[in-house]
Amino acid sequence: MPEVLGEFEQLVLLALMRLGADAYGVSIADDIAERTRRDVSLGTVYKTLERLEDKGLVASRIGDPTPARGGRRKKHYRVLAAGQRALSQSLGALRAMTAGLESDLRL
Amino acid sequence: MHPPRVAGLVVRAAVPEPHREFVLGDLDERFEIDVRRRGRLAASRQYWMQAFGMIWHGRSLNRRRVVSGSTGSGGRFDMGSFWRDVRLGLRTAWHSPGYSAIAIFTLALAIGANTLLFSIANPLIIRGLPVKDPATLGWIWEDNPASGDIRGPVSIPDFLEWRAGTKTFSALAARDSRDATLTGLGDAQHVQIARATADLSDIWGLQPAAGRLFHPGEDTPGAPLVGVLAYSFWQKTFQGRDDAIGRTLSLDGTPMTIVGVMTPEFEVYSHDINLWVPLPLDATLPRNQRTLRVVGRLAPGVTLAAADAEIKALAAAQAKQHPDTNLNLTPRVVSTHTAITGPDTWVLLGLLAVVVVFVLLIACANLANLVLARVVRHRHDFAVRQALGASRLQLIRPLVTESLLLGVIGGLAGLGLAHAGLRLINATAHDSLLQTIAIDGNVLIFTALLSVLTPLLFSLGPALGAGRGATAETLRDARSTGGRRTSRRRNILVAAQVALALSLLVLSGLVLRTVMNFQHADIGYDTHHELTFRLHPPVNRYPDDPARARFVQELTREVGAIPGASAVGVVSHLPVFDGDVVHTMSGTVHDAPGTDKQPWTTWFAATPEFFKAVNIMLLAGRGLEVSDVAAGEPVAVVNQMAAEEHLGGVTAALGKTIRLKGRGAVDRPVKIVGVVSNTRDAQVTRTSPAVFVPFDQWPTEAMVVLVRSDAPAERAADVRAAMRRVDANVAISTPKTVRDLVEENTGDNWIINGMFLGFALLALALAAAGLYGVISYSIGQRQREFGVRLALGAAPSTIARMVVIEGFKVTGIGVLLGLVLAIVLAQGSASVLYGVSPRDPATFGGVTLLIIVVSLFAVWSPAMRAMRVDPVKTLRAE
Numbered sequence: 001m002p003e004v005l006g007e008f009e010q011l012v013l014l015a016l017m018r019l020g021a022d023a024y025g026v027s028i029a030d031d032i033a034e035r036t037r038r039d040v041s042l043g044t045v046y047k048t049l050e051r052l053e054d055k056g057l058v059a060s061r062i063g064d065p066t067p068a069r070g071g072r073r074k075k076h077y078r079v080l081a082a083g084q085r086a087l088s089q090s091l092g093a094l095r096a097m098t099a100g101l102e103s104d105l106r107l
Numbered sequence: 108m109h110p111p112r113v114a115g116l117v118v119r120a121a122v123p124e125p126h127r128e129f130v131l132g133d134l135d136e137r138f139e140i141d142v143r144r145r146g147r148l149a150a151s152r153q154y155w156m157q158a159f160g161m162i163w164h165g166r167s168l169n170r171r172r173v174v175s176g177s178t179g180s181g182g183r184f185d186m187g188s189f190w191r192d193v194r195l196g197l198r199t200a201w202h203s204p205g206y207s208a209i210a211i212f213t214l215a216l217a218i219g220a221n222t223l224l225f226s227i228a229n230p231l232i233i234r235g236l237p238v239k240d241p242a243t244l245g246w247i248w249e250d251n252p253a254s255g256d257i258r259g260p261v262s263i264p265d266f267l268e269w270r271a272g273t274k275t276f277s278a279l280a281a282r283d284s285r286d287a288t289l290t291g292l293g294d295a296q297h298v299q300i301a302r303a304t305a306d307l308s309d310i311w312g313l314q315p316a317a318g319r320l321f322h323p324g325e326d327t328p329g330a331p332l333v334g335v336l337a338y339s340f341w342q343k344t345f346q347g348r349d350d351a352i353g354r355t356l357s358l359d360g361t362p363m364t365i366v367g368v369m370t371p372e373f374e375v376y377s378h379d380i381n382l383w384v385p386l387p388l389d390a391t392l393p394r395n396q397r398t399l400r401v402v403g404r405l406a407p408g409v410t411l412a413a414a415d416a417e418i419k420a421l422a423a424a425q426a427k428q429h430p431d432t433n434l435n436l437t438p439r440v441v442s443t444h445t446a447i448t449g450p451d452t453w454v455l456l457g458l459l460a461v462v463v464v465f466v467l468l469i470a471c472a473n474l475a476n477l478v479l480a481r482v483v484r485h486r487h488d489f490a491v492r493q494a495l496g497a498s499r500l501q502l503i504r505p506l507v508t509e510s511l512l513l514g515v516i517g518g519l520a521g522l523g524l525a526h527a528g529l530r531l532i533n534a535t536a537h538d539s540l541l542q543t544i545a546i547d548g549n550v551l552i553f554t555a556l557l558s559v560l561t562p563l564l565f566s567l568g569p570a571l572g573a574g575r576g577a578t579a580e581t582l583r584d585a586r587s588t589g590g591r592r593t594s595r596r597r598n599i600l601v602a603a604q605v606a607l608a609l610s611l612l613v614l615s616g617l618v619l620r621t622v623m624n625f626q627h628a629d630i631g632y633d634t635h636h637e638l639t640f641r642l643h644p645p646v647n648r649y650p651d652d653p654a655r656a657r658f659v660q661e662l663t664r665e666v667g668a669i670p671g672a673s674a675v676g677v678v679s680h681l682p683v684f685d686g687d688v689v690h691t692m693s694g695t696v697h698d699a700p701g702t703d704k705q706p707w708t709t710w711f712a713a714t715p716e717f718f719k720a721v722n723i724m725l726l727a728g729r730g731l732e733v734s735d736v737a738a739g740e741p742v743a744v745v746n747q748m749a750a751e752e753h754l755g756g757v758t759a760a761l762g763k764t765i766r767l768k769g770r771g772a773v774d775r776p777v778k779i780v781g782v783v784s785n786t787r788d789a790q791v792t793r794t795s796p797a798v799f800v801p802f803d804q805w806p807t808e809a810m811v812v813l814v815r816s817d818a819p820a821e822r823a824a825d826v827r828a829a830m831r832r833v834d835a836n837v838a839i840s841t842p843k844t845v846r847d848l849v850e851e852n853t854g855d856n857w858i859i860n861g862m863f864l865g866f867a868l869l870a871l872a873l874a875a876a877g878l879y880g881v882i883s884y885s886i887g888q889r890q891r892e893f894g895v896r897l898a899l900g901a902a903p904s905t906i907a908r909m910v911v912i913e914g915f916k917v918t919g920i921g922v923l924l925g926l927v928l929a930i931v932l933a934q935g936s937a938s939v940l941y942g943v944s945p946r947d948p949a950t951f952g953g954v955t956l957l958i959i960v961v962s963l964f965a966v967w968s969p970a971m972r973a974m975r976v977d978p979v980k981t982l983r984a985e
Contacts (some may be wrong), residue, residue: 025133026140042133042157043164046126062129072132 057083180251196509214517217470219524239312262484270602276403280307291356298839302386318367338371360647415440503570518558549744604874607922615863616950624942633787638819676717730783735801743777749796894981914966
């Protein structure tokens with residue numbers, strides 16, 4: 001059975017793909033906040049990343065410490081092939097459902 | 108710049124180790140960005156929100172760890188019994204929804220009230236001013252015991268001498284504020300400026316939000332003028348653009364370069380300031396021109412008392428050298444805490460603290476009674492368990508845990524209530540501090556502590572009682588009610604509640620009267636029919652007295668021509684609302700050869716129509732007239748008080764000549780030509796002597812215009828248009844009605860008063876509920892007794908009377924105690940009361956009556972129930 005993605009999971013995955021190697025907590029939250037114009041709490045982002053990692057859709061690696069963050073390391077994320085698949089299925093389903101409704105939805 | 112430390116701890120607690128580092132790092136980074144983009148306050152708030160988010164979301168991070176770690180060490184500390192207690196507590200709470208609801212509701216109200224007050228006190232007491240190291244700052248006020256002025260400002264020459272002579276201060280800075288006209292940005296703008304010595308920003312540790320603050324030397328007279336924009340003014344006027352820096356504008360006709368923007372954190376404490384400029388330290392200015400607020404950094408190891416003594420000594424020397432201006436001036440060095448609060452703030456806050464603590468105590472008493480009742484009901488149960496070997500701790504733990512759970516839920520609900528209350532206060536307040544208070548980390552800690560301590564307070568006593576005295580007797584008698592001792596304990600609790608509620612109501616009654624008296628105080632002139640605005644014609648356009656006098660004549664004519672304007676008065680400053688300007692008088696009845704005692708008077712320069720514009724009555728002689736021109740004979744009109752106290756009476760004053768000494772090194776004789784009715788002085792609660800001189804003869808740089816009209820608020824647009832016709836380069840402040848000014852000055856009293864009254868009524872409701880609960884409970888326990896009495900022939904009304912009397916005994920004791928407590932509290936608050944005696948019989952009587960009526964209601968329905976006891980049924984149940 002294909003993986004069903006929640007809306008926020010989709011947003012996080014899309015942000016990961018956009019950001020590429022630079023994807024970590026703050027940059028993900030910022031990217032989503034900027035594009036969707038809504039408040040994004042870091043806690044929600046972490047929780048979602050954790051869940052996606054559990055589902056085997058994303059992978060993480062620990063970065064090097066940087067002085068800007070009080071010497072604390074970053075945790076970087078990237079999308080796995082399974083994640084891309086799940087995302088395109090979800091978006092495909094969405095596109096199929098919106099087909100023909102573009103004018104009503106003002107898309 | 109550090110993120111809020113406590114919030115960091117919250118995150119540490121919420122997020123487990125493998126995640127903690129990344130999360131904290133991300134939050135720090137986020138915080139840095141927010142500080143740059145939105146300022147420190149917003150960034151801190153954001154950090155807190157994120158931290159709380161972690162409490163919620165951190166759990167999902169937690170869970171994984173527990174799962175993965177559970178194979179190893181089997182749990183370092185045993186949380187099992189704790190969770191068991193929590194579950195048991197939740198279950199019991201769930202099974203007695205009535206009790207739980209009442210407990211949570213009561214706790215929410217009491218904790219909410221405390222949280223609300225703490226939020227208000229928080230910026231004053233804990234957070235303090237956003238200045239560097241406030242503990243080693245000394246603030247200097249000048250009191251004048253002879254005129255009764257306190258917390259007065261200082262003159263520039265006096266300040267410069269202190270600065271040169273001090274050894275206790277390592278640096279001494281000063282500032283003042285005034286109106287000015289800003290041009291170079293479209294229409295001329297009326298701005299409020301603060302002038303500060305160049306070292307003030309160093310002493311306060313202020314940071315620019317952009318650009319720079321003042322450099323040393325920029326406060327020497329004649330230095331090129333630079334300006335620092337207030338943050339909100341920068342946002343409003345330049346939309347926060349960086350290119351504002353470096354622009355050259357014109358302030359009162361002097362070219363001024365914008366060099367920076369002030370930190371927004373400071374805004375709360377200087378909200379009406381639009382612009383900061385250096386204060387030119389001109390030592391030749393007169394000593395009686397006192398405008399400076401002085402603050403200094405204490406030298407290492409120096410105490411406030413030592414600094415105070417030194418400045419007092421310097422001032423004593425000045426008084427000897429300049430007796431004409433400095434006699435009686437007594438400087439006072441005070442701490443930052445004293446400096447940022449009003450003279451009565453502590454009394455008010457103290458009173459409110461008493462109120463909310465009382466509310467909390469009443470709530471605790473109520474809940475303690477409920478717990479006690481439950482303990483008694485389960486007495487048999489406890490005895491059995493104890494007989495089976497349960498330890499006392501095991502007996503009371505579920506009880507206390509349940510109370511703690513209720514406390515936490517009640518605390519959260521209380522936080523919500525306090526938040527709603529703060530929103531309401533933010534929206535309605537005029538004061539910038541009240542407009543911006545919010546729940547922050549300190550408040551959350553306070554509320555959390557209350558939520559835990561309150562339940563301990565109300566549950567431990569009764570619970571300990573439960574653990575005690577399990578006797579064979581209790582085991583045998585399943586129906587035991589706990590006997591006389593517990594019922595006396597309950598009655599004492601209720602009497603205490605009544606006493607607290609009564610004293611709170613008396614207190615809030617007195618405060619209510621005070622606020623009403625202020626609101627409707629007769630300040631001596633009409634407040635309903637004037638529109639008023641202030642202005643400060645730029646010196647470059649109106650350089651001298653004749654030019655200003657001409658400007659005022661032009662203004663009077665043009666504004667006077669507005670349809671509906673019946674009089675236009677111009678005055679140097681507005682009586683009551685603006686600070687007083689004080690002059691000394693010689694040539695009064697007190698003059699005796701050889702004495703240098705000179706009476707003082709408040710001083711106003713006014714145009715002829717001023718008295719008519721504000722409806723001040725002429726009592727004798729004539730008013731000021733158009734013919735009192737600069738070249739004419741110097742004349743003055745005095746108020747009734749000046750005439751009676753210093754000039755031999757209303758009619759005797761006419762024709763006398765006195766010398767006025769005061770502002771601008773003036774020392775001029777004036778002939779008294781008229782006497783007018785009194786107005787209040789700037790302290791509102793009292794009247795002072797006053798002298799009114801013709802504006803043409805004493806033109807001031809800043810002035811206030813009053814336009815009399817039947818519908819003053821509707822004249823604003825006309826007034827603006829008329830002023831543009833007079834001179835579009837002179838900016839005016841927003842026209843307001845005098846009524847608006849009254850509202851701004853007294854409006855916030857309603858907030859304080861609303862809290863007093865709200866809390867007191869809350870206390871009353873809680874006490875009534877307590878009384879009702881206790882009487883109901885005792886009636887429930889005494890069914891059998893009533894049944895027997897009725898069976899033996901007692902009339903139902905006798906039973907009802909018994910119950911009512913029992914209730915009133917408790918109330919009576921409470922009322923007596925409460926009256927004593929109220930007298931003590933009212934006496935302590937006498938300094939904030941106005942127009943009402945601290946022993947006002949109407950308030951005391953009314954409140955006592957209210958308490959009696961309310962307690963009658965509280966015992967009424969239990970008494971009715973007692974009357975309807977069916978003797979047959981109760982006796983059969985035996």
